[in-house]
Amino acid sequence: MKNIKFVILLYSSLILTISCEDVIDVDVQNANTRLVVEASLDWEKGTTGNTQTIHLRTSTPFFESDSNTSVTGAIVNVTDMDSGTEFLFVDENNGSYTTNEFEPILGHTYELEIAYNGEIITAQETLNAVPDLNIIGQSREDGFNEDDLEVNMKIQDPAGEGNSYLFKFRKQGELLPYFEEFDDEFVNGNEVDWYFEIGEDEETEKKEAFQPGDTVEINFYAISPEYLSYLRILINQIGGVGIFDSIPVEVKGNCVNETNPENYAYGYFRVTQVVKASYSFE
Amino acid sequence: MKTNNKEGFFDQIKRYLLLFSFLIAYISYGQESFTLNGSITDSTNGETLFGASVFLEGTTIGAITNEYGFYSLTAPKGNYTLLISYMGYNSNKRELILDSNQKLDFELVEYSTELKEVVVTADEPEMAVLRKPEMSVSKMNIATVKQMPVVLGEVDILKSLQMLPGVTNNGEGSGGLHVRGGAQDQNLVLLDEAIIYNTSHLFGFFSVFNADAIKDMKLYKGGIPARFGGRVSSVLDVRQKDGNNKNFALTGGIGAISSRLAAEGPIFNDKGSFLVAGRTSYAHLFLMLAGEKNRASFYDLNLKTNYEINENNKLFLSGYFGRDVLKFGDVFDSSYGNSSGNLRWNHIFNERLFSNMSAIYGRYDYNIGFNSEDFEWLASIDNYNLKYDLKYYFNDSFKLDFGASAIYYxxxxxxxxxxxxxxxxxxxxxxxxxxxxSGLYVNAEHKLTDKLSAQYGLRFSLFNRMGGQALNDYENNLPVVYNSRLGIYEEGNVLGETNYEKGNSIETFHNWEPRASLAYQLNENSSVKAGFSRAAQYIHLLSNTTSVTPVDVWTPSGRYVKPQLSNQYALGYFRNFKDKKYSMEVEGYYKTVDNRIDYIDGSELIGQEAIETQILNGESRAYGLELLVRKNEGKLTGWLAYTLSKSEQRTLGGSAGGLGINAGEWYRTPYDRTHDISLAASYYLNEKWSFGGNLVFQTGRPVTYPNGQYTYEDISVASYAPRNSDRLPAYHRLDLSLNYKPNKKPDAAWKGEWVLGIYNVYNRKNAASISFGQNRETGANEATRTAIFGIVPSLTYNFKF
Incomplete structure (x- = not known):
């Protein structure tokens, strides 16, 4: 279900209809720099999943865009806590840490350990199975806007409760992806219809709806409920918050600084199973 | 506060009753005196006048009419000159030989237009204002409201109230009021005694109050009389017209966005009158102008009728029905609105005892249809309210209000x-x-000496959260727990649930709410007043968004949500200058609220069964200084209001663990405004032309901006600063209006008027919000300002027939 919060977005869109928007200069506060962990161990269904990369960076002031944020010199390990197997991620000296030996096993819990600047950062995550994603075609009338193209999908949610999912869509040629998340709270055990449509942004023209010939890449992840809670806040805040959105907050992930808890890291350690697909509009 | 000691509770009641019987014995000393009572009405339409005064000239004995135009005064036997007056009306004088109890009704004639402008908040003789202990009250005459410049050509009493000290809104595009640093749900809004849960149409662009159907309104910012209960911040008491009982009349207006029409006249062989008023926005025009497929419209209907059974018994029936209808393409539709009805019975037992009984129904509901996915989401709040209020006029120096009410939700x-x-x-x-x-109250108006008068009362409120549902039980009885490892608040572990049978209580609460104020008249032109009030609030609006939305729901206190309890202290100085041409009011206040909830990071409130897992109990405090200077007479009238204030809240982790929201530090509420200046002026040139102007300046609203960013999953993620630690840019604007009355003949039946208004004359782009995100093309972070109203001209034609 594209949830009810979406309606609040719509209420805002009504206000936007009569309002005017412009980009302005604003002074913002600057917080201390933190370590950012992008440890997304995604196992594509049907592959071995042996090759995995973890990225370490630092945070920057909000309007700073050109600084080098790569973090090198850290020691990065992932341990399968059910089997005891340890995977060492090799420092590539560009902020990336890579292994070719990772063994994803459904239901297993993994622990990340990063040693950096004399501090130890850890996180745990469990790997869940992803159901198949069936792309059933395209339409115009099923989405939010009748004039715009959307791609239609079907997912069979398994019987047990608490399944959580993430979609990452990217229109080929575009810089930024789109994210959508959901869980089976209202649809447990059902066949779930999902569509993805890009709402045309008429005023700024920064977003353009799909046209025939466009290709969209779709990644569909089974994620943990904890990661879903994290993503809900994060996705809500992408692109900014308006007056009918929740008051924005600092998003806190699962990477804990064992040495100095106040110096926690941003980002998340996730272990997921993913199906990847793409669709070309006709 | 929990009722765990029934005996102690009844003992307390007895003690208070005893106290009151002593008081009554003290003031009922014998003297040969007689009582004069009756009602005061408008001569042209028969509307009863609320707040008109009857004074015995040369004495300090007098009375003010109540909401139903009723007065009663008692004086020693003798010959007097009666002075009957009401702001905006010609005074009446009349000789009176008081040698028996008498009933006298008066009709007052409205001033000719020239002086009609003289209607600001003071509508009682200034001496009475100085002497009466009533403070922190803003009363507005509908005529004043109609003269102020408005956005989109629609007269709006809520926007006019925001021009007074201590009253703000949450920015353009948001409904409701914030009074003395309080939240929107802390205001009790009554329309003919029925509770209105959402006061705005189209997200605050319009208020639900149709000015053509409204007689008067009174906003209690503090010093809330004991007869009101259930909200901790303020009471807005709005009353509908009764309807013209002399002639049939039509009034209406045609504007660019909406139009209205009201019909009123006598019925039941002149034993009663009626009023029907309707208003609607032109279906969908609002948004279709912008070429959108989305549509929004609203309509509302006000009804009122009354029937006089005999001179001591009168029935009133009033109703309101309003709705907003929104359509988002063909995919979603949504509608929401209030409806209410009230049947009242005024009964006069004798010349000193007046009573009113009301049976009231109120409802707010909304629905959202998801047409593409074939489902609907609905929510509502219903209440049934029975009230009985009495007023006993013991003598000139002592009046007693008492009564009871029960609301079932x-x-x-x-x-x-x-x-x-x-x-x-x-x-x-x-x-x-x-x-x-339920509530029981008693309140005394007591003139202690010629210079000192007091108003003191007590309300006892009782709240019973009824069974008939199951509630979760949590590990360690903690619905929210602090995850110290991740540093976040999370839902507690559910152990099971307790089923509460129908007929059993989940929880009961009771509170004693003392209210008192004192006025001391320093000299003929000035007085000081002091007040204290305590109020309890048992129902809460759940909203974690910057602005309250139509889909926010109310929730009652119970096992996990405690009642809010406020204490407010106020001190004021009141002065008239230059033969009462000018007046000044200065008030300082300090207010605390216990059990003010706030929401944990990432809280989900819609469709949430276990609200308790999303909130933490906190507290709030607000203090400020308010100044109001008015010019009450002459061609130029108006006021300057200035408020200096602070409003903060603190939400500790408490038993959930952790330091709490914002690390347990005090943080600004979204309604904190350091400076708030409003200047309202109207200039009467001649019978045809008059002008109005508003100038507003406010410190920007507290908001939360990012204080950093980082790259994660190919995007730039904003990391946000502590809650409400930034502010929007200051808000200011100027509005102007021009009224033109083409009709020269005073006797003509058709009276028309053109109103040209210009909102935000210098086209200031006031930020309603500033949002932070990544430009989808360049990838650079940017701040985007949303400004709702630039310069908005409007033209409205109003008529009376």
Whole structure:
């Protein structure tokens, strides 16, 4: 279900209809720099999943865009806590840490350990199975806007409760992806219809709806409920918050600084199973 | 506060009753005196006048009419000159030989237009204002409201109230009021005594109050009389017109966005009158102008009728029905609105004892249809309210109000209904919540000496959260727990649930709410006043967004949500200058509220069965200084209002653990405004032309901006600063209006008027919000300002027939 919060977005869109928007200069506060962990161990269904990369960076002031944020010199390990197997991620000296030996096993819990600047950062995550994603075609009338193209999908949610999912869509040629998340709270055990449509942004023209010939890449992840809670806040805040959105907050992930808890890291350690697909509009 | 000691509770009641019987014995000393009572009405339409005064000239004996135009005064036997007056009306004088109890009704004639401008907040003789202990009250005459410049050509009493000290809104595009640093749900808004839960149409662009159907309104910012209860911040008491009982009359207006029409006249062989008023926005025009497929419109209907059974018994029936209808393409539609009805019976027992009984129904509901996915989401709140209020006029120096009320609530926090068999959505219904809120009160108006008068009272409120549902039980009784490892608040572990049978209480609360104020007249032109009030609030609006939205739901106190309790202290100085041409009011206040909830990071409130897992109990405090200087007479009238204030809250982790929201530090509420300046002026040139102007300046609203960013999953993620630690840029604007009355003949039946208004004359782009995000093309972070109203001219034609 594209949830009810979406309606609040719509209420805002009504206000936007009569309002005017412009980009302005604003002074913002600057917080201390933190370590950012992008440890997304995604196992594509049907592959071995042996090759995995973890990225370490630092945070920057909000309007700073050109600084080098790569973090090198850290020691990065992932341990399968059910089997005891340890995977060492090799420092590539560009902020990336890579292994070719990772063994994803459904239901297993993994622990990340990063040693950096004399501090130890850890996180745990469990790997869940992803159901198949069936792309059933395209339409115009099923989405939010009748004039715009959307791609239609079907997912069979398994019987047990608490399944959580993430979609990452990217229109080929575009810089930024789109994210959508959901869980089976209202649809447990059902066949779930999902569509993805890009709402045309008429005023700024920064977003353009799909046209025939466009290709969209779709990644569909089974994620943990904890990661879903994290993503809900994060996705809500992408692109900014308006007056009918929740008051924005600092998003806190699962990477804990064992040495100095106040110096926690941003980002998340996730272990997921993913199906990847793409669709070309006709 | 929990009723765990029934004996102690009844002992307390007895003690208070005893106290009052002593008081009554003290003031009922014998003297040969007689009582004069009756009603005061407008001579042209028969509307009763609220707040008109009857004074015995040369004495300090007098009375003010109540909401139903009734007065009663008692004086020693003798010969007097009666002075009957009401702001905006010609005074009446009349000789009186008081040698028996008498009933005298008066009709007052409205001033000719020239002086009609003289209607600001003071509508009682200035001496009475100085002497009466009533403070922190703003009363506005509808005529004043109609003269102020407005946006989109629609007269709006809520926007006019925001021009007074201590009253703000949450920015353009948001409804409701914030009074003395309080939240929107802390205001009790009454329309003919019925509770209105959402005061705005179209997200605050219009208020639900149709100015053509409204007689008067009174906003209590503090010093709330004991007869009101249930909210901790303020009471807005709005009363509808009764309807012209002399002639049939039509009034209306045609504007660019909306139009209105009201009909009124006598019925039941002149034993009563009626009023029907309707208003609607032109269907969809609002948004179609912008070429959008989205549509928004509203309409509302006000009804009122009354019937005089005999001179001591009168019945009133009033109703309101309003609705907003929104359509988002063909995919979603939504509608929401209030409806209410009230049947009242005025009964005069004798010349000193007046009573009113009311049976009131109120409802707010909304629905959202998801047409593409074949389901509907609905939620509502219903209440049934029975009230009995009495006023006893003991003698000139002592009047007693007392009464009781009971409100039965049904909260339907939401249900999901598939609208076809093909829907992939499973039906869902959140548990209905039920509660009974009752109150008993007594309040005395007591003139202690010629210079010192007091108003003191006590309200006893009792809240019963009723059974008939199950509630979760949590590990360690903690619905929210602090995850110290991750540094976040999370839902507690559910151990099971307790089922509360119908007929059993989940929880009961009671509170004693003392209210008192004192006025001391320093000299003929000035007085000082002091007040204290305590109020309890048992129902809460759940909203974690910057602005309250139509889909926010109310929830009752119970096992996990405690009643809010406020204490307010106020001190004021009141002075008239230059033969009462000018007046000045200065008030300082300090207010605390216990059990003010706030929401944990990432809280989900819509469709949430276990609200308790999303909130933490906190507290709030607000203090400020308010100044109001008015010019009451002459061609140029108006006022300058200035408020210096602070409003903060603190939410500790408490038993959930952790330091709490914002690390347990005090943080600004969204309604904190350091400076708030309003200047309202109107200039009467001649019978044809008059002008109005508003100038507003406010410190920017507290908001939360990012204080850093980082790259994660190919995007730039903003990391936000502590809650409300930034501010929007200052808000200011100027509005102007021009009124033109082409009709020269005073006797002509048709009276028309053109109103040209210009809102935000210098086209200031006031930020309603500033949002932070990544430019989708360049990838650079940017701040985007949303400004709702630039310069908005409007033209309205109003008529009376």
């Amino acid at each position: 049904e909260f339907d926090p939401g249900r999901l209904e598939p609208t076809s068999n093909e829907s992939a959505i499973n039906p869902l219904k959140l548990d209905m919540k039920k509660a009974l809120e």
